[in-house]
Amino acid sequence: MPGGRDIVITGSVALDNIRTPYGEARDVLGGSATYSSFAASIFSTVRIISVVGSDFPECHLKKFEKKNIDISGLKISPGRTFRWTGLYEADMNEAKTLSVCPENLKDGSMEIPVHYRNASFLFLANTDPDVQTEILGKIRVAGPVLLDTMNLWIRKKPESLRKLLGKVSILLINETEARLFTGKINLVSAAKEILSMGPETVVIKKGEDGAILVTREDIFTVPAYPMEEVKDPTGAGDSFAGGFTGYLASRRRKDASSLRKAAVTATAVASFAVEEFSTGRLETIGREDIEERISKIKKMMRF
Amino acid sequence: MPGGRDIVITGSVALDNIRTPYGEARDVLGGSATYSSFAASIFSTVRIISVVGSDFPECHLKKFEKKNIDISGLKISPGRTFRWTGLYEADMNEAKTLSVCPENLKDGSMEIPVHYRNASFLFLANTDPDVQTEILGKIRVAGPVLLDTMNLWIRKKPESLRKLLGKVSILLINETEARLFTGKINLVSAAKEILSMGPETVVIKKGEDGAILVTREDIFTVPAYPMEEVKDPTGAGDSFAGGFTGYLASRRRKDASSLRKAAVTATAVASFAVEEFSTGRLETIGREDIEERISKIKKMMRF
Numbered sequence: 001m002p003g004g005r006d007i008v009i010t011g012s013v014a015l016d017n018i019r020t021p022y023g024e025a026r027d028v029l030g031g032s033a034t035y036s037s038f039a040a041s042i043f044s045t046v047r048i049i050s051v052v053g054s055d056f057p058e059c060h061l062k063k064f065e066k067k068n069i070d071i072s073g074l075k076i077s078p079g080r081t082f083r084w085t086g087l088y089e090a091d092m093n094e095a096k097t098l099s100v101c102p103e104n105l106k107d108g109s110m111e112i113p114v115h116y117r118n119a120s121f122l123f124l125a126n127t128d129p130d131v132q133t134e135i136l137g138k139i140r141v142a143g144p145v146l147l148d149t150m151n152l153w154i155r156k157k158p159e160s161l162r163k164l165l166g167k168v169s170i171l172l173i174n175e176t177e178a179r180l181f182t183g184k185i186n187l188v189s190a191a192k193e194i195l196s197m198g199p200e201t202v203v204i205k206k207g208e209d210g211a212i213l214v215t216r217e218d219i220f221t222v223p224a225y226p227m228e229e230v231k232d233p234t235g236a237g238d239s240f241a242g243g244f245t246g247y248l249a250s251r252r253r254k255d256a257s258s259l260r261k262a263a264v265t266a267t268a269v270a271s272f273a274v275e276e277f278s279t280g281r282l283e284t285i286g287r288e289d290i291e292e293r294i295s296k297i298k299k300m301m302r303f
Numbered sequence: 304m305p306g307g308r309d310i311v312i313t314g315s316v317a318l319d320n321i322r323t324p325y326g327e328a329r330d331v332l333g334g335s336a337t338y339s340s341f342a343a344s345i346f347s348t349v350r351i352i353s354v355v356g357s358d359f360p361e362c363h364l365k366k367f368e369k370k371n372i373d374i375s376g377l378k379i380s381p382g383r384t385f386r387w388t389g390l391y392e393a394d395m396n397e398a399k400t401l402s403v404c405p406e407n408l409k410d411g412s413m414e415i416p417v418h419y420r421n422a423s424f425l426f427l428a429n430t431d432p433d434v435q436t437e438i439l440g441k442i443r444v445a446g447p448v449l450l451d452t453m454n455l456w457i458r459k460k461p462e463s464l465r466k467l468l469g470k471v472s473i474l475l476i477n478e479t480e481a482r483l484f485t486g487k488i489n490l491v492s493a494a495k496e497i498l499s500m501g502p503e504t505v506v507i508k509k510g511e512d513g514a515i516l517v518t519r520e521d522i523f524t525v526p527a528y529p530m531e532e533v534k535d536p537t538g539a540g541d542s543f544a545g546g547f548t549g550y551l552a553s554r555r556r557k558d559a560s561s562l563r564k565a566a567v568t569a570t571a572v573a574s575f576a577v578e579e580f581s582t583g584r585l586e587t588i589g590r591e592d593i594e595e596r597i598s599k600i601k602k603m604m605r606f
Contacts, residue, residue: 090488185393187511188531208490209512212529221526221603226515228491260606300524301604303563 005143005249008116009037009242010049010135011125013074015056017085018277020092022231028278029060030084032125032148035235036242038282039269040123041067042290043246047116049073049135053081063283072113092230093207112138123245124168125238126150129160136167144169144254147199148241154181166198169254172241174205187212188219201259203244203266205237213263220260225271225297232277236270239282243269243290268293308446308552311419312340312545313352313438314428316377318359320388321580323395325534331581332363333387335428335451338538339545341585342572343426344370345593346549350419352376352438356384366586375416395533396510415441426548427471428541429453432463439470447472447557450502451544457484469501472557475544477508490515491522504562506547506569508540516566523563528574528600535580539573542585546572546593571596 011033018025033050040046047070054076064071083101088094112135122141124132126148136145147168153161154177161181165171171194179185182193187204191214194202203213210223244266251258268290275281314336321328336353343349350373357379367374386404391397415438425444427435429451439448450471456464457480464484468474474497482488485496490507494517497505506516511533513526547569554561571593578584 092488185395186531186533188529192531206512209509210524210526212526219529219603220606221513221529222606223513223515223524223526226491226522226524228489228495230489257606264606298606300522303523303525303560303567303601 005120005252006045006047007040007121007123007245007249008047008049008073008119008139008141009033009040009123009125009245010132011036011127011148011238012082013048013050013052013056014082014084016234016278017083018088018232018234019086020088020232020277021090022229023277025232025277027057029063030234030278031082032127032238034279035238035273035282036123036125036148036245037064037069038067038279039239039242039266039273040246040249041069042243042269042285042287043265044121044249046070046246047073047113047119049110049112049116051075051077051110053077053079056081063279066283073111073116075111086234088233092233095234110135118142121146121245121249123241124148124164125241126153129153129157129164133160133164133167136164143249146170146172146241146245148172148238149177151177151180162197165194168199170201170203171199172203172205172237172244174207174237178202178204188214201254203263205240207233207236211240211263211267213259215256215259218256220256220263222263222267222297223301225267225293226300227271227274230274233274234278236274239273240266240270264294264297265290267297308423308555309348309350310343310424310426310548310552311350311352311376311422311442312336312343312426312428312548313435314339314430314451314541315385316351316353316355316359317385317387319537319581320386321391321535321537322389323391323535323580324393325532326580328535328580330360332366333537333581334385335430335541337582338541338576338585339426339428339451339548340367340372341370341582342542342545342569342576343549343552344372345546345572345588345590346568347424347552349373349549350376350416350422352413352415352419354378354380354413356380356382359384366582369586376414376419378414389537391536395536398537413438421445424449424548424552426544427451427467428544429456432456432460432467436463436467436470439467446552449473449475449544449548451475451541452480454480454483465500468497471502473504473506474502475506475508475540475547477510477540481505481507491517504557506566508543510536510539514543514566514570516562518559518562521559523559523566525566525570525600526604528570528596529603530574530577533577536577537580538582539577542576543569543573567597567600568593570600
């Protein structure tokens with residue numbers, strides 16, 4: 001087990017149907033809590049809170065166990081698992097959502113095991129902000145609380161999100177969402193607007209254009225790892241966020257230098273995530289693979 | 304005069320009418336040869352080849368002289384100067400061209416002074432590729448030939464451009480144009496496709512997302528300098544290209560390390576160019592301003 005502190009992650013565990021120019025995958029493992037916990041578990045101890053239906057395949061549960069992820073907070077409730085069907089056309093930066101089965105990760109159906117109630121880190125991966133708020137209220141977190149969200153919640157529940165933002169220290173968000181949420185096209189202005197709502201740090205994920213990390217004192221930029229073949233971009237942002245959280249927890253600090261290294265680590269993790277469909281690549285990579293890619297990124301940025 | 308070798312730059316010298324969310328400017332100095340020569344002159348000796356009409360204001364000519372740019376190859380011919388009218392809306396990454404007065408930079412009207420005929424560097428800034436080819440044929444260039452172009456020429460004269468590419472060593476192009484020209488959405492693939500047409504180096508300019516520099520052996524990425532206030536993005540790409548060429552000429556080499564430093568220098572120059580309308584900022588900055596911004600970029604990339 002990696003030497004980091006323990007992280008609780010909540011978000012969705014789903015079954016995805018994905019079509020990209022490289023092929024198709026049906027009923028594969030997906031969801032924000034899945035990708036982020038797989039990524040975070042490379043660096044730290046991870047426990048997840050989520051819910052799936054009784055149709056959720058046993059073989060997928062085994063994948064969490066193989067990554068040493070604590071799934072005692074993953075409730076198997078009657079009914080069907082959350083399903084997302086998405087299509088990527090030639091421009092792999094943008095998924096077209098073909099269908100979504102209604103999110104069943106409702107607070108009423110969630111159970112938080114006793115040993116989850118004191119956590120070092122909490123990552124609220126993308127899901128309903130009301131659920132995120134509920135979970136946050138039930139866990140005593142010693143370290144930072146990290147948050148991710150998506151355009152759906154920015155449009156449907158902006159007020160819940162705004163309130164929640166006052167209670168978290170790090171927001172991870174993609175560039176389209178940052179613009180949508182703040183109404184500012186300029187990303188530096190958008191980041192500053194978000195900082196004024198509460199968080200100490202905002203990380204704006206720009207897909208193949210990398211990421212920027214903004215605090216009140218500091219701006220850090222990291223390019224994406226340049227890839228010629230992206231097989232399946234699903235979960236890239238969640239893997240980034242999970243890698244970020246996992247690395248940060250392993251450092252046991254959140255000073256400027258740790259935050260920067262976390263963003264680079266997250267970039268490396270995300271670059272692996274898109275190499276195969278679903279969690280294929282995240283299932284097999286280890287810390288040394290990440291380190292190797294980080295040195296390539298470092299070399300790519302040196303002048 | 305800076306200590307670099309001499310560069311000949313050809314392209315347009317124009318009068319622009321620009322509207323951005325920050326204001327409006329009428330009949331201001333513009334054109335690809337203008338921006339790139341102003342930028343290059345910070346580092347090297349620059350001579351330009353272009354043509355303007357008899358309406359071209361004397362005060363604009365003086366600006367070239369102030370930058371020590373040799374304008375003996377700038378022909379003043381009867382008729383009107385090339386005019387571009389552009390509008391930037393909230394998204395400052397994209398100009399809307401409202402009108403263009405027909406390009407009058409025709410080979411027939413060009414005169415190349417004798418002392419231009421042996422140059423160390425040649426930069427074919429954006430203009431008609433047939434004109435670029437003609438100029439290239441008339442100058443003996445000891446060092447590298449650099450080329451820039453735009454979507455208009457990619458659409459209108461792809462064959463001329465393709466032939467010309469076989470004769471240049473460095474192409475500078477923006478991301479939309481690189482995709483349009485190669486038919487490849489993935490930028491690494493687009494860059495490799497371009498390298499297969501002849502150049503040793505391709506620099507893809509991504510505006511606020513920075514730039515990537517690709518050779519057969521190397522990939523280098525540089526983020527843009529994060530700016531909250533972009534007053535006028537006109538000429539950012541030309542300034543980048545001019546800064547790149549000027550810096551490279553001052554290094555007298557084009558090894559991997561010089562190319563990387565040239566890309567960072569170009570990024571710094573472009574970040575100044577957009578701070579004021581027209582050439583306002585480029586007229587006043589010096590090498591020490593660039594160096595200061597480069598160290599900020601370096602700090603922003605350090606981890």
